[in-house]
Amino acid sequence: MFKDGIGESSEFSGFHPWVNLIYYILAIGITMFSLSPWFLTATFVLSWTYSVLLKGRGTVKLNLIFSFWTLVLMAVINVIFTHEGVTVLFYLNDNAITMEAFIFGLSAAVMLVSVIIWFVSFNVVMSADKLIFIFGRAAPVLGLTLSMIFRYVPLLKERFAEIRMGQACLTGNQKKSRIARIRQFGKELSILVSWSLESSIESADSMEARGYGLRGRTSFHLYRFTKRDLLLLLVMCGLGAVVITGAVMGKTTVWFYPEYVLRRFDLMTGLTLGAYVLLLALPILIDISGEVRWKRSGLAM
Secondary structure: OOOOOOHHHOOHHHOOHHHHHHHHHHHHHHHOOOOOHHHHHHHHHHHHHHHHHHHOOHHHHHHHHHHHHHHHHHHHHHHHHOOOOOOEEEEEOOEEEEHHHHHHHHHHHHHHHHHHHHHHHHHHHOOHHHHHHHHOOOOHHHHHHHHHHHHHHHHHHHHHHHHHHHHHHHHOOOOOOHHHHHHHHHHHHHHHHHHHHHHHHHHHHHHHHOOOOOOOOOOOOOOOOOHHHHHHHHHHHHHHHHHHHHHHOOOOOOEOOOOOEOOOOOHHHHHHHHHHHHHHHHHHHHHHHHHHHHHHHHHHO
8 A cells, every 4th residue: 555655546535625625725724834843743744644645655755855955954044044042052153053043944844844745645636627626617717727737747757758768769778978968858858848838738729619717617527515525524624623723822833032942731732732633644544444445345355
């Protein structure tokens, strides 16, 4: 299950598009305003877990590289340009390097990495059809733009791999100089850009011919809001309400300047953290239970 990932066969992805969207609004929105180490640890671990569950072990290396450099760069940049804080670690060119600035940079980096990794799973769960279904009537241009944005990166990767394979078949595997490899890469990049532009023009002409965005136009979809969608939505909204209440009370944040002060871990903080962890873990639990049921039914047959 973790080797290749479950991808679009995700049980959570089978819920109504509005349920999926509201989950990510809650998960990403709350993450963006949570700098407490308890909440940062929860969102960082669970975002990683869900991305690996959906996309397999291959995404671990990419996540590690991105996370490491983001953490290092943001922590270093913040301590260089921010000199607030009372705990001075050392001086660099007469500028104080403080522990508070380092912790703030590290916390902000963890929050940013978590948000971006949540978008990795968002790109799998929220397909182009779902985005068009949600925004197609109210904002057709926005729906089309979002669907194209989230689809564009994997599409470019697939096309570039196809172009590179075709060029390798034409030129063979003989060794080339560095200049020749640069020229070859430029040629492949030029082909990719031309192909993408031509494909975009064809898509625009096709959608215009089919009347996309015109008033009164309808679209076919198979999405139905069922009782299980309502149940999951109520659970998410209940957990989200608890977390938002705790956030308003300041349970998801800490003081960084002038001195780093971690709030006392009281009952409300525990309730908020527990609701937050359960909220973020909902799709993981749903997908794992779906995979278990599917394997049991397969063995039974």
